[in-house]
Amino acid sequence: MGIQSLRTVSLLLAVVMASIGLAACGGGGGEGTSASQNQFPPVNEAPTSAKKGGTLTVLASGDVDYLDPGAGYYQFTYMVDFATQRTLVSWPPNEIETPQPDLAEGEPKVTDGGKTVTFKIKKGIKYSPPVNREIKSEDFKYAIERGLLPGVATGYLAPYLGDLVGFAAAEEAAGETGAEAPDIPGITTPDDRTLVLKFTKPVAAIALQALSLPIGAPVPEEYAKQFDQESPSTYGQHLVGTGPYMVENDSSGKLTGYTPGKEIKLVRNPNWDPATDYRPAYLDAIDIHEGFGDTASASRKILTGESQVNGDFAPDPPVLKEASQKYKEQLMLAPQGGNRYIALNTTIPPFNDINVRKAVLAASDREALRLTRGGELVGPIATHFIPPEMPGFEQAGGYEGTGLDFLADPGGNPKLAASYMKKAGYPSGKYTGKENLLMVSDDTGVGRKTAEVELDTLQKLGFKVTFRPVTHDTMYTRFCNVPKADVAICPNVGWLKDFNDPQTILDPTFNGEAIQPVNNSNWPQLNVPKINAAMDRAKLISDPAKRAKAWGEIDTMVTEQAPAVPWIWDYFPSIASKNVANVVNAFNGDTDLSFTSLTNP
């Protein structure tokens, strides 16, 4: 089964996003009873006076993971994909709940009680050069099927489209033949403009959302096949698409505008027809400069007008402070649709005792933890796991939470912590056992600061902690993702949604059946049969209200188990220079290149 490798990639998303502080989504509107108001709400619409033309410069610290839409799984990659790849359904910058028809003509038809989805494909959409031909329904079938190839390995395919008829057999076949994309019988193309997806379970709602991700972009088989025969596929270096922009290439299709880790150069796609698209595409070209490891100076370059927009990094607290005071018009804080928490390993004594875990949660100073990232400015303090503006958030208690005493005081409550320690059998109110607990954190920057704050809390509670700061990758791949490593505390973990559904937040992280020997993302290793069963039931609910309620209840069940200290639902700070009308895509939580414009091009 490919679940393992698929999870690896899906984990990468969370890992990389969580680490660098990139993210996905959040809500545009100021609805809801926000406990702490976002002082710099993002602009999700282009100004009516927006002008055409000019080149936008974007700074990034790292690179995209893959330009191939079948493999890309970072927020920053999505930023590029959203400009170069149109998908069946997609996200206008002010939309986070339901993806809108894009290459699909009108709303897709859901029939058979949620087991069948039928798309009509728009007419007259052409690929960028050198393919130039019109798209057809077979291209979408191929795009999904090639995702099973080991050389492409789409991270989110199995979790969200794994119930397609014949998926398991196709997945196995892909492993064997390697180069030939396997047939998934559940995807059929009655004619060039009709695409039908058949599922064994009523999972249409979640599948539809998944098709808004880059996997929902068409791939021309006759052109891509030669590249897909290699492993990893080299289609990403010969990328074509249907978006308003394309990566600069030569007449054979080979990309000339992409130097990994250095530069991505986007130019207009001559085959894009604005009449078929909702994107205004003001800019003539976009230059993405990568490799800015010193994010503080990169941020300052943007704020002072030497460069224009940040791509993948969050400015550090001192720069954020400066921006919020001196460059107010140039800062936006996009809700991320994610959470950050300190995972307590529920299998390791004394954390296998729920009262000890509750004591840790009660003692934790979440105000101090939030200050390590920039304080109130960067987001509300979390009281549970489903982030604001996601279905299930209100059902799980909204900003206030469900009134659990051990999460009631954001500044920590040492007295309550002591009483829970007493309940756990430590009459002094402090831990007096012999266990030495391993805590593995980031060795630099904000992550280490967060860890040191929690370390202080734990030591005050009497725990003996071995503190191991390591590089961010090592923290995940050698410690926190490996149950055998016996890490008791992972202070730098968190999860970002794949799309606006609470399943994408809770299932990979707290479902006992999701625990893996490697690449594990259920960091607390929470395995409560009642919760696992509730999740399996909730996955099949298609009615939005019932679904939100079910997942909201699961969130509460998880939070009651005190498997982790949830401490922030943070925003992604998007900064721009003065001459940029920055538009943030609410779904992706980052600049939308197809809507952003220059004030004087």
Added chain:
Amino acid sequence: MSTGGTTEAVAPFQGPALPESAPGTHSAGQLFWRRFREDKLALAALVFLVLLTLTAIAAPLIVKLIGAPGPNVLDRSALDSFGTATGPSASHWFGVDELGRDVLSRTIYGSRVSLVVAFLATGISVLIGVALGLIAGFRRGWVDTVVSRSVDVLLAIPYLLLATGLAASCSFGNGCFGGTLKPGLGVVIFVIAITSWTFIARIVRGETLSLREKEFVEAARAAGASNSRIVFREILPNLAAPIIVYASILIPQVILYEAALSFLGVGVQPPTASWGQMIADATGVFDSAWWYMLFPGLALLFTVLAFNLVGDALQDALNPKHRRS
């Protein structure tokens, strides 16, 4: 035999290392102190180091006396609403770091790490260097070849890289060498010691090679003294001056070495305060929180400078032939 007695009388301090101190005028110690005293700058440095050592020893008491919070006390109320560090104030004379910890008390406690590493790592380096240098120089032959070639090989290794690698692998998980070497101060001292003994070994070997041919050693040998007696009673006392001089040169190097390792994140583990680590933490926020780098930086600067001044003065006083003008 009477010759033995004579040799003993001559050997300890009136050997070839200090030929000027003829018997009957001053003892070597007095002479040394008289020369050292002339260097006023070195005297000031010495006073500084004594005070620093006292500060390090009495750190908890001093921090309490000046009313500063402990080095690991996180005080979020000392941060502003953005979570950024605040500068010098009445309650925090040197300001606080990004976690709200008092920079003054961390600087004071940081001296402990620097001095402990300085003295222990230097001490171990000297022990290893002297032992191997003595054996190599005295036995000569294949022992000398093995030791000398090992030193050559070690000197060819980029020591900071080796140390960084070693320290990094020992700072990982349960330490290295089967858990015998735990991360923290021990690793730092170990790594510095095993990469710093080579110069001392070379010098001691060279001195030993020449000393073992001297008349008083010949005499002792003729008198039937055992090898260990010759080494410990005849040769070693004559090595005292070069050993002291080179140890005093090594100390400031070791302090900087520790700071470099901590700066690179493979030194003393947090939350223990160390100057190198404080400087490393401060680099990212220097333009908004200068105090965080300035104070540990000055402490490091003055400490290393003081050791260097004292080292120079020691060298001059113990080895007048090399006195610089």
